Structure formats: structure tokens, C-alpha cells
Amino acid sequence: MKHPAATEPSARESEETGLPFFRSWKSVYLFVLGSFVLWIALLIALTELFA
Amino acid sequence: MSALDFVVLIGSMLGIAIYGIWRTRDRRSLNAYLHGDGQTPWFAIGLSVMATQASAITFLSTPGQGYLGGLGFVQIYFGVPIALIIIAVFFLPIFRRLNVYTAYEFLGRRFDAKTRLLGAALFLVQRGLGAGLTIYAPAIVLTTVFGWPLDLTIICSGLLVIIYTVAGGSDAVTVTQKYQIGIIFAGMVTAFCLLIAKLPSGLTFTDTFALAGGFQKLNAVNFSTDIHERYTFWSGLLGGTFLMLSYFGTDQSQVQRYISGSSLREGRLGLMFNAVFKIPMQFSILLLGVLIFVFYQFEPPPLFFNPASSQYLAEHNSGEQWQAFENNFQKLHNQTRQQLENWLNARHSGDESGAKSAFAAASAAHQQGEQLREKAAKTLQAANPGTTANDADYVFITFILRQLPHGVIGLLVAAFFAAALSSKSAELNALGSSTTIDFYRHLIKRDATDAACVAASKWFTAFWGLVAIVFALYAHLVENLIQAVNILGSIFYGVMLGLFVVAFFVRRVGGTAVFWAAVAAQSLVFALYFNLTISYLWYPLIGCATCVLLSLIIQTALDSNGKPTPALPAL
Numbered sequence: 001m002k003h004p005a006a007t008e009p010s011a012r013e014s015e016e017t018g019l020p021f022f023r024s025w026k027s028v029y030l031f032v033l034g035s036f037v038l039w040i041a042l043l044i045a046l047t048e049l050f051a
Numbered sequence: 052m053s054a055l056d057f058v059v060l061i062g063s064m065l066g067i068a069i070y071g072i073w074r075t076r077d078r079r080s081l082n083a084y085l086h087g088d089g090q091t092p093w094f095a096i097g098l099s100v101m102a103t104q105a106s107a108i109t110f111l112s113t114p115g116q117g118y119l120g121g122l123g124f125v126q127i128y129f130g131v132p133i134a135l136i137i138i139a140v141f142f143l144p145i146f147r148r149l150n151v152y153t154a155y156e157f158l159g160r161r162f163d164a165k166t167r168l169l170g171a172a173l174f175l176v177q178r179g180l181g182a183g184l185t186i187y188a189p190a191i192v193l194t195t196v197f198g199w200p201l202d203l204t205i206i207c208s209g210l211l212v213i214i215y216t217v218a219g220g221s222d223a224v225t226v227t228q229k230y231q232i233g234i235i236f237a238g239m240v241t242a243f244c245l246l247i248a249k250l251p252s253g254l255t256f257t258d259t260f261a262l263a264g265g266f267q268k269l270n271a272v273n274f275s276t277d278i279h280e281r282y283t284f285w286s287g288l289l290g291g292t293f294l295m296l297s298y299f300g301t302d303q304s305q306v307q308r309y310i311s312g313s314s315l316r317e318g319r320l321g322l323m324f325n326a327v328f329k330i331p332m333q334f335s336i337l338l339l340g341v342l343i344f345v346f347y348q349f350e351p352p353p354l355f356f357n358p359a360s361s362q363y364l365a366e367h368n369s370g371e372q373w374q375a376f377e378n379n380f381q382k383l384h385n386q387t388r389q390q391l392e393n394w395l396n397a398r399h400s401g402d403e404s405g406a407k408s409a410f411a412a413a414s415a416a417h418q419q420g421e422q423l424r425e426k427a428a429k430t431l432q433a434a435n436p437g438t439t440a441n442d443a444d445y446v447f448i449t450f451i452l453r454q455l456p457h458g459v460i461g462l463l464v465a466a467f468f469a470a471a472l473s474s475k476s477a478e479l480n481a482l483g484s485s486t487t488i489d490f491y492r493h494l495i496k497r498d499a500t501d502a503a504c505v506a507a508s509k510w511f512t513a514f515w516g517l518v519a520i521v522f523a524l525y526a527h528l529v530e531n532l533i534q535a536v537n538i539l540g541s542i543f544y545g546v547m548l549g550l551f552v553v554a555f556f557v558r559r560v561g562g563t564a565v566f567w568a569a570v571a572a573q574s575l576v577f578a579l580y581f582n583l584t585i586s587y588l589w590y591p592l593i594g595c596a597t598c599v600l601l602s603l604i605i606q607t608a609l610d611s612n613g614k615p616t617p618a619l620p621a622l
Contacts, residue, residue: 036132043271050264
């Protein structure tokens with residue numbers, strides 16, 4: 001059975017993020033990884049500073 | 052709870068449910084019922100994914116974990132950003148391109164019918180059992196504290212979620228989750244602000260952190276390589292990545308949330324929203340618990356936070372022994388408080404050695420208090436082996452009831468119920484969808500019309516809701532229920548992930564090889580679980596790696612026996 005209203009993502013849809021400062025998905029993922037590393041660094045600093 | 056608290060609780064819960072039913076009253080096609088109307092923006096998807104994962108016990112129990120064990124529990128979430136990026140890059144585009152209703156439908160297209168049914172069956176077993184706990188866990192805590200009838204609380208909250216999930220399908224889940232998580236955040240932020248306002252006026256920000264750190268509550272990252280330690284940086288990063296990849300990538304209750312976006316972009320951004328905010332959110336909830344710990348160094352805490360434990364000791368032990376426990380505990384608390392006040396004065400006057408000796412004395416008195424608490428817990432268990440002084444679940448609710456004003460109490464209890472209902476509705480929606488698409492339409496009635504599938508999906512959703520209620524009503528018969536269901540998930544998730552990893556990344560493996568590899572890997576995980584004592588976070592990694600490796604070996608054996616791999620469909 002074919003699903004109604006099937007939504008085929010276009011190549012354009014796959015590439016564009018629609019975000020003002022992050023034009024490509026690669027930059028979005030790098031930002032997410034960067035914020036993750038920053039959180040780890042802050043948690044390590046918290047552990048070391050107040051242990 | 053006062054009348055005002057009940058008005059806030061019942062008004063918000065009923066109001067959201069009725070609004071959800073009204074907003075989704077026209078979802079009649081199968082696509083609209085299971086996928087939504089295709090207009091869900093990324094922000095709603097992000098909140099929906101977050102609300103599905105965070106159940107009531109997350110908000111009830113996590114502050115207690117922070118109070119008792121500090122920030123170390125946050126390490127379990129270190130795998131979330133990596134797992135969500137992998138899903139956004141590899142899983143989501145294929146789910147959307149194939150326009151599947153369930154993740155297991157994809158397995159059927161990539162492999163064969165038996166592999167699809169195996170994946171769906173693994174999901175139904177573990178999620179079906181877990182669904183009962185989603186209602187039971189908060190109900191047992193709240194009814195113990197408030198004295199409400201447990202069965203009635205389970206039935207009322209269970210029926211409410213069944214009604215709006217059956218009525219509106221996937222969109223009802225997303226629409227209600229948006230407002231439910233709003234109530235959760237409002238409640239948690241209010242509690243956080245009021246708690247900070249209640250800390251002693253002379254206590255600065257750095258004093259608070261120095262005090263918590265002195266009692267080892269701020270040890271957020273542990274680089275130990277001991278495989279038996281439950282929460283470490285390595286188990287969080289490696290084991291946690293596999294656990295989160297399994298949960299977000301293969302559990303239909305999550306997959307259904309992010310494939311419902313209007314485009315690939317919306318789904319990806321919804322996932323990235325969680326990748327960025329999940330760790331800070333869990334950190335904040337744990338920090339709330341640490342601050343409650345600091346608060347109770349200056350205010351008398353109860354010997355046990357679980358009122359059932361205190362009540363049992365008071366009723367069944369001799370009054371003198373119970374009184375002695377209470378008096379000695381309060382005496383030690385007063386000593387701790389006195390020494391901490393000395394520490395604060397010495398610290399503020401720049402007397403470093405005085406501060407050091409005062410803190411050492413406070414720490415010693417606190418340690419004695421904890422030893423006394425342990426002794427009382429042992430007395431409790433000796434008197435009644437079936438009772439445990441499980442305090443973690445009761446720390447936050449005790450603080451709320453004793454320290455916060457009416458109205459706010461109602462808001463926070465509403466937040467706990469909102470969390471329970473939001474997780475529950477997503478689970479029921481996923482269980483109903485998978486039973487309809489992977490079993491009913493695939494095995495029982497292949498020529499079913501869309502209208503028949505919608506009707507079947509509603510019946511299956513209601514069926515799973517009733518199963519969850521019955522399971523919750525009898526859940527007290529199972530010992531260590533929460534731990535059992537968590538471990539159950541980690542045992543099954545690895546093999547489920549293995550099926551998907553082979554499907555996405557190992558093109559040469561066919562259905563027969565991966566099916567038997569999954570069966571063998573699942574058996575191995577069961578055998579290891581009963582013979583090893585390693586942290587449960589490692590089982591998803593072991594299950595996944597074994598499934599991938601065995602599928603390659605079996606496929607090689609099949610190829611060498613002259614059975615060529617069937618031509619695989621393009622993904």
C-alpha cells in the first residue's frame with residue numbers, strides 16, 4: 001500500500017538548514033559537538049575546583 | 052494539599068487533555084493519525100522528543116540522586132549529543148525517504164518480514180512492560196506522600212491519557228506534550244528560585260558550591276576505568292552513546308516523534324535541540340538536588356524522607372529505640388550546622404585554618420549522622436525485610452511539601468503528572484502504531500483500508516493503555532521494579548540497534564544472516580547478564596557489536612555454501 005501524502009525530501013531540503021548563522025548541516029553538527037565539549041570542560045572544572 | 056493545589060493540578064491536567072482532543076478532532080486519515088498533519092515545527096518536535104524521554108520519575112527521583120550521590124549521574128547523558136547527530140545524519144533521512152510509519156517497517160524493506168517482526172516484537176515486549184511503570188512509579192511516590200488511594204490514582208491518570216491519545220493520535224501527543232513540558236519547566240524553575248531564596252542569607256554562591264564540593268556532591272566527572280563502577284566518563288561516553296543511539300534510533304516511541312516533522316529539516320533541528328539542551332537540563336535537575344542537600348545542612352532534615360519508612364519504624368519498633376534514633380540524628384545535625392556556621396564565619400573573616408578545622412568537624416558530624424541513618428535503615432529492614440529506606444524518590448517531594456507555598460505545591464504535582472502523561476501518551480501511540488502497521492496490516496489484514504487501520508490503531512492504543520494500567524496495578528508484586536525495567540531496556544536495546552546498524556552500514560548482509568545473528572546475540576546478552584556484574588550501560592554496546600559481528604560471519608558462511616545474498620533494495 002502506498003502511503004498517502006508521501007513527502008519526498010528534495011536535495012535542497014537535505015542541504016539547507018534555514019538558520020541564520022549555520023548555512024550547512026556540518027556547521028550545525030560542529031556547533032552541537034562544540035557545546036558538548038564545552039559542557040564536559042565546565043563539568044570537569046566544577047569537579048576539580050570544588051572537590 | 053490545599054483546595055488551591057487541587058484546582059491547579061486538576062485544571063491543568065484536564066485542560067491540556069481537552070485542548071489536545073479539540074485541536075486534533077479532524078485527524079481521520081491513517082497518515083494524519085500516525086504521522087500528524089505534517090505541519091509540526093522543529094521546536095515542537097524538540098520538546099516532544101524531550102517530553103517523551105523525561106518521565107515523571109526523572110523529575111521526582113533525579114533531585115534525590117543529586118541529594119544523595121551528587122552530580123555523577125549526569126555522565127549517563129554524555130552519549131546523547133553523539134547519538135543524536137548519528138541519527139540526524141544517517142537514520143532520519145532514510146526513514147523519511149521511505150516514508151515509513153514505524154522503524155521496523157524499514158527493517159522489512161531492507162531485510163525481510165521475519166527481521167521486521169523480530170524488531171517489532173522486541174520493541175513491544177520491552178516498551179509494553181515499561182509502559183506500566185511510567186504510570187506506577189510516580190503514583191506510588193505521590194500516593195505514599197499524600198495518602199491518596201493508589202489504585203484510583205493509577206486508573207484515573209491511565210484513563211485520561213488513553214482518552215486523548217486514542218482520540219487524536221500522534222498529533223494529540225505532540226500538542227499536549229508542548230503544554231505539559233511548559234508546566235514541567237514552570238514548576239522546576241519556580242522550585243529552583245524558591246530554593247535559592249530559602250538558603251541562609253549569609254551563604255554566597257561560592258560558599259554554596261564550596262560546601263557542596265566539600266561533601267563530594269560536585270564530582271560530576273569520574274575518569275575511573277573500573278568497569279564495575281556504574282557512572283563514569285567512559286561508560287557514559289561509550290556505553291551511553293550506544294544506549295542513547297538504541298533508544299532514540301530504534302524505539303518507536305521516539306522515532307514516531309521526529310519523523311512527524313513537516314520536513315527533514317524540522318526533524319533534524321528537533322533532534323539537535325535535544326543534543327544541545329539534554330545535558331544542561333539533567334545537570335540543572337541534579338543541581339537542584341545538590342542545593343536541597345545544602346539547604347538541609349541548615350534546616351533539620353527527616354531521618355527518612357520516605358514517610359512509609361518512618362511510619363513503619365514508629366509503629367512497629369519500641370518507642371524508645373525510635374526516639375533515640377530521632378534524637379541522636381537531630382543532635383548530630385545540630386553539630387553539623389553549628390560547625391558549618393563556624394566555617395562560614397571563619398571563611399568570611401579570612402581565617403583559613405579555622406575554616407578548615409570547622410569544615411572537618413562538620414564533615415565528621417555529618418558522617419556520623421549518615422552512619423546513624425544507615426543503622427536505622429538496617430533496623431527497618433531487619434524488622435520488615437520487604438521494606439527499604441529508598442529515599443531518593445522522596446527527597447524532592449518532601450522538600451516541596453514542607454517548604455513551598457500552596458499553589459506552587461499544586462503546580463509541581465501537576466508537573467509530575469504532566470511528565471507521566473507525556474511519556475505515557477508517546478509510548479501508547481507508538482505501541483498502537485507498531486501493532487497496527489507491523490502486525491495487523493502486515494500479517495492479519497493485508498488489504499485493510501486506511502479507515503480500518505485507523506480504527507485498529509485506536510483499539511490497539513486503548514488495549515496497550517489498559518495493559519499498562521493492569522501492569523501498574525500489580526507492579527508492587529515485582530521486587531526492584533524500576534531497576535528491573537531499566538535493565539530490561541538495556542538488555543534488548545543493543546540487539547535492536549545491531550539490526551539497524553547492519554541495515555544502514557553493512558550492505559552485504561541479508562535478512563537470514565542478521566535474523567539469526569540477532570537471536571544469537573540476544574541469547575548471549577541474557578547469558579552475560581546472569582553471569583556478570585558489569586554496569587548495565589555496557590549491554591547495548593555488547594549486544595550491538597555481537598549482532599553486527601555474527602551477521603557478518605553467518606553471511607560469509609551462507610555465501611561460501613553457495614547461497615548468494617539477495618539483491619538489496621536501494622535505500
